Amino acid sequence: MSDGSTRSDGGVQSDRHEPELTRGPFQRWVQKSIKDPKRVYRAMFYVATLFFLVTTLFPFYFLLVLAVTPDTGSLAVLPQLSTLEFGVFLDVFDRINFLRYMLNSVVLALSTTAIVLFLASLAGYVFGRLEFPGRQPLMLLILAISYFPPAAFFVPLYQLFTGNVVNGLSLYNTPGAMILPFSSLFMPLSIFILTTFYGQIPDGLEDAARVEGTTRLGALFRVIVPLSAPGVATAGVLTFIAVYNEFFFSQLMNNGQPENWAPIVGGLLSLQRAGQFEVTYGVMAAGSIIAVIPVAILVVVAQEKIVSGLTSGALKE
Amino acid sequence: MARVQLENVSKHYDDVTAVNDMNLDIRHGEFICLVGPSGCGKSTTMEMVAGLTKPSEGTVRIGERDVTNLPPKDRGISMVFQNIALFPHMDVYENISFGLRLRDYEKEEIDRRVDDAAEVVELGGMLDRMPDEMSGGQRQRVAIARAIVRDPDVFLMDEPLANLDAKLRVHMRTQLQRLHRELDTTIIYVTHNQAEAMTMSDRIAVLDTGELQQIAPPLVCYNEPANLFVATFIGSPSMNTIPGSVTDTGFSSAYGDVHVEFDPTAVGVTPGQEVTLGVRPEDVYSSDLRDEVAHSTQAVSTRSDVLEPMGDEIFVYLVTEDVDLGGSMEEGSDPGEILMSVGPDSDITEGQDVDVVLDRSKLHLFDENGDAIAHGLVETPGAGAAGEAEAEGDD
Structure with a gap:
């Protein structure tokens, strides 16, 4: 092989003998x-x-x-x-009350997050810190809910919220029609995250809080929750983003009008209608970009906590 | 005011009985130690007093009040935990004032009390530190301050010194005793360290396998142990136990030739009964010194096996001659082995034949169940002065 590379006559090498010369x-x-x-x-x-x-x-x-x-x-x-x-970004606010849609979205997401964090904290405490028969099956059952397609719940919930099941109970076009299904759908993930975190807080700290004068519930909110801050932040941010980005119930549980608590998805669809007979991709795209901003800010701010919450979560005594 | 009573208290877990039919009556202002090996139920007992664990049966009273079903916060207690358990997200001031703030005290009152408590445990000027910026001893002092600041009726301590280094532990021990004198509170102290129990407490409650073995002042537990467990658990190194049986004229050991003469009927045993003789290492003397021992036994011929010089004394492991120790590596005292402590200037060497005598006034006799029969076997058969001598021995 080496003799081939030093040949001086410039003759063509065959691949079979001298592969080096043909290498790119x-x-x-x-x-x-x-x-x-x-x-x-x-x-x-x-x-x-x-x-x-x-x-x-x-x-x-x-x-x-x-x-x-x-x-x-x-x-x-x-x-x-x-x-x-670039004026299209202002058009979004001129054509419809887009700010109201965004406010609706933020309010829906914040209230759902608050409800989910409160209830999931109670559930996380029970699953993470107490021993009782049937704990594991119950936890699996709760997690199983999050695997169901939301569409499966839609028809019965729609019937319920439009007053066709219980007379006088009509939640359609109110925040309740969205917050209730959101809370139940996104709760399991938060319960799971908080269970892991609350389970890691040493028993001694809870005992100390109870001896010092709190109830079990007091110990949860005064000691266990503050010490699980990364986990609570993670659960909260994930819930907020999930609700903010939700499409299915957001579109179907109201008639798309801002005063009826329609969130951003309703706003984007109104932007389409605002163009009457033409398809106004420009404003819709601009509206979408504006809608992304709150979530983008939230992620940037909470990124560190989310990452630490998802990966570690260990708290040393 | 703050008497603590446990009446027939038991705690059963699925298939384990952690505490079995415990009866304790702790007087106001008493410093009481619960001691015992790991898993003897001492921590469970304390948790039941604290209200962190609910007893399966029985009644817990604090200051004549039935607190069996009350949550910890309503029992007028405070507690120091083995793992210290300071709230890591609060600074020292917030940690100490936690209980006061929960009870809606005035701001000035809280400040005054926190300052006083910090003064007692010498933590002045550290109130704004976070727990993770402090050393183990400082954290422990914060935990104690947190416990005393509420002025509790009963002060519970669950091995509070276990995680400190040896030097600090001795220092904190005296601090705690001083604190007890100043506070005039009932203190229940859990430890597995019998030195802590001996030095600090007014009374020791010795627990084993969930049952109370003896509750008595430290020196009574030491000098008149109620049973074999207490005898071997209290005292370091632990008491020699020599198995044997009662003869017509006294005690004869199963291994070696340890004989103690006494009148079986006067002691309350019958000839042929299996018994165990207990003698502490400091009550074993070389037979050269037999004249200095008021009531000595017959000489026992032994061979010295291993020496452990401790500086202020030497522990000598003696083997009674006809026992082969080669195969026995089991823990605990060997049936044919006797531990003797001698002065630092003793000239005993390893492998030497040593004749020893035992101090009869410090002998203990236990029956086959391990319960104590007699402490001090001074009387000899038919000796008139026996009663007098025994009274002296019991003193």
């Missing part, structure tokens, strides 16, 4: 990688990262492009800057 950059890279597999892992890391960045960020980028391209203009992946109109 890729083959050389492969050769090095076989000696040093870390290069492959590094390359795979970049490929995977790039893939996820493109798949997650491209839709967002294109949403932006969609928003700022005038309805008369033509869409392009790389639009010309001179043709763009």
Whole structure:
């Protein structure tokens, strides 16, 4: 082999005898990688990262492009800057009461989060700190609820909330029609997270609180919850985001009017209708981007707590 | 005012009985230690007084009030925990004032009391520290301050010194005794460390397998143990136990030739009965010193096996001659082995033949169930002065 590479006559080598001379950059890279597999892992890391960045960020980028391209203009992946109109973000608020929709969403998400955190704290305390027969089956049952498709609950709940089951009980077009199903659907995950956290608080601390003068409930909210702050934050943020992003009940449990507690999804659909007979992608896209902002801020602020809450959660005595 | 009574209290878990038919009557202002090996039920007993565990049967009274079904907060108690259990998210001030704030005390009153409590445990100037910025001893003092600040009727301590290093433990021990004198509160103290129990308490309650073995002042537990368990548990190193049987003229050991002469009927045993003779290491003397012992037994010929020089004294493991110790590696005192403590200037060497005598006034006799029959076997058969001598021995 080595004699082949030193041939001076410039004759064409056959692959069978002298593979080295035909190697391109890729083959050389492969050769090095076989000696040093870390290069492959590094390359795979970049490929995977790039893939996820493109798949997650491209839709967002294109949403932006969609928003700022005038309805008369033509869409392009790389639009010309001179043709763009940024006034569309103000149009969103001019055409409909979009702020009210956002407020509705935030209020719905916050109330659901408060209800879920309170009830899940009680349940988490029971599942995490008390021994009783049937604890595991009950926990599994609660978790199983979160695996059900929400659509399965829709028809009975719709009948109930529109007053067709119990006379005089009509929750349709009220926040209750959304907060109730949201709370029950997102509760299991929070119970699960809080159970893990509350179970890790040393018994001695709870005993100390009870001897010092609290009830069991007092010990939960004065000692166990504050010490489980990362877990509570995680459960809270996940619930908030899940409710804020919810589509199914949000769209079906009201008639889409802001004064009837329709959340953002209702607002986006109104933006579509606001264009009468044309499809107004521009304002809808702009509305979507505005709607993302509260969640984006929340995630940035709470990111550290969520990460620490999801990964560790251990508290040392 | 703060008498604590346990009446026929039992605690059963699924298939384990943690505490069995416990009766305790703790007087106001008493410092009482619950001692016993791990798993003897001492912590469970304390938790039942605290209200953290509910007894399966029986009644708990604090200051003549039936508190069996009351939650911990309504029992007028405070507690120091083995793992200290300071609230990590609160600073020292908040930790100490936690109970006061829950009871809606005035701000000035809280400040005054916290300052006083911090003064008692010498924590002045540290009130704004967080628990994780403090050393183990400081944290323990915060825990004690938190317990005394509410001025409780009963003060419960569950091995509060167990996690401290040896030097600090001795220091805190004297601090606690001083505290008890100042506070004039009933203190129930759980420990497995018999040195703590001996030095601090007014009375010791010795527990084993969930049952009360003896409750008495420390020196009574030491000098007149109610049974074999108390005899071997209290005192370090523990008492020698020599199995044997009663003969017509006294006691004869199963291994070696330990003989003690006494009148079986005067002591209340019958010849042929299986008994155990107990003698503490400091009551075993070399036979050279037999004249210095007021009531000595016959000499027992032994061989010294292992020496343990402690500095102020030497522990000598003696083997009674006809026992082969080679195979026995079991824990606890070997039936043919006698531990003797001698002065630091003793010239005993390993493997030497030693004749020893026992101090008859310090001998203990236990029946086959381990219950004490007699303490001090001074009287000899037919000796007129026996009664007088025994009275002296009991003293």
